[in-house]
Amino acid sequence: MRAEPARRAVLAAALSGSVLSGAVVAGSVLAGCKGIKVLGSPPKPGPGVLTLDHAIAAEELMIARYQAASAALAGDSSSAIVAAVLADHRRHLAALQSRLVLPPRLATARPRPRPTPPALPAGRRAVLADLAAAERAASARLAKQLLAVPAPLAQLMASIGASEASHAVVLSGSRLV
Numbered sequence: 001m002r003a004e005p006a007r008r009a010v011l012a013a014a015l016s017g018s019v020l021s022g023a024v025v026a027g028s029v030l031a032g033c034k035g036i037k038v039l040g041s042p043p044k045p046g047p048g049v050l051t052l053d054h055a056i057a058a059e060e061l062m063i064a065r066y067q068a069a070s071a072a073l074a075g076d077s078s079s080a081i082v083a084a085v086l087a088d089h090r091r092h093l094a095a096l097q098s099r100l101v102l103p104p105r106l107a108t109a110r111p112r113p114r115p116t117p118p119a120l121p122a123g124r125r126a127v128l129a130d131l132a133a134a135e136r137a138a139s140a141r142l143a144k145q146l147l148a149v150p151a152p153l154a155q156l157m158a159s160i161g162a163s164e165a166s167h168a169v170v171l172s173g174s175r176l177v
Contacts, residue, residue, distance in 0.1 A: 048149045052100050055145070055157060057115070058138060059093040065117040065134060069127050072120050078128060085131075085167050092160045099153060128171050135168035 066086035073079045120127050142161035146154045 048153060049100070051145050051149050052096060052153060055142065055160075056093065056096045056100065058141070059089060059096055059160075061115040061117060062134065062138060063089050063093060064115045065131065068117050068120055069131055072127055073124060076124055078124060081170060082128075082131070085170070088163060088167065092163065095156055095160070099156065132168045132171035135164045135171065139164040139168065 063086065066082060066089060070079060070082050070086060073082055121130050139161045142157045142164070146158055146161075149157065
């Protein structure tokens with residue numbers, strides 16, 4: 001088996017036949033010896049990325065809420081509506097996640113822990129009222145963030161916010177509560 005040449009040996013060989021100026025050659029040698037550190041730290045995510053990440057976390061929490069409510073309301077007449085809204089939130093999460101493009105080193109990192117929803121109140125009416133309040137708060141939060149994100153993300157967030165507002169109306173319907 002032949003050993004691979006050391007990086008410094010390769011750099012030295014390349015430099016000996018090079019016709020580059022001294023400053024460029026010196027910079028090349030230094031960059032080769034320092035490795036990736038010469039590039040500095042990776043840039044921080046922009047505000048749109050952070051907003052998107054927060055929206056994803058909020059949808060994950062909403063899904064956890066609906067899963068808990070679905071278990072608490074199993075067999076109840078309102079369980080079908082809760083299941084339908086839960087399916088909407090899963091679609092919202094998928095749409096938001098599709099917009100988050102991560103570099104390979106972050107995409108393979110450990111996923112964030114599953115969110116723990118707040119405790120549900122007792123009784124069907126209270127559970128549905130709690131879900132409706134959470135939907136109204138989510139819709140308002142998304143509306144406030146629209147000006148801080150790029151237009152395509154703002155359109156998606158506005159659509160999700162409108163959907164969440166409609167969920168609040170459905171959950172507050174007189175025949176459910």
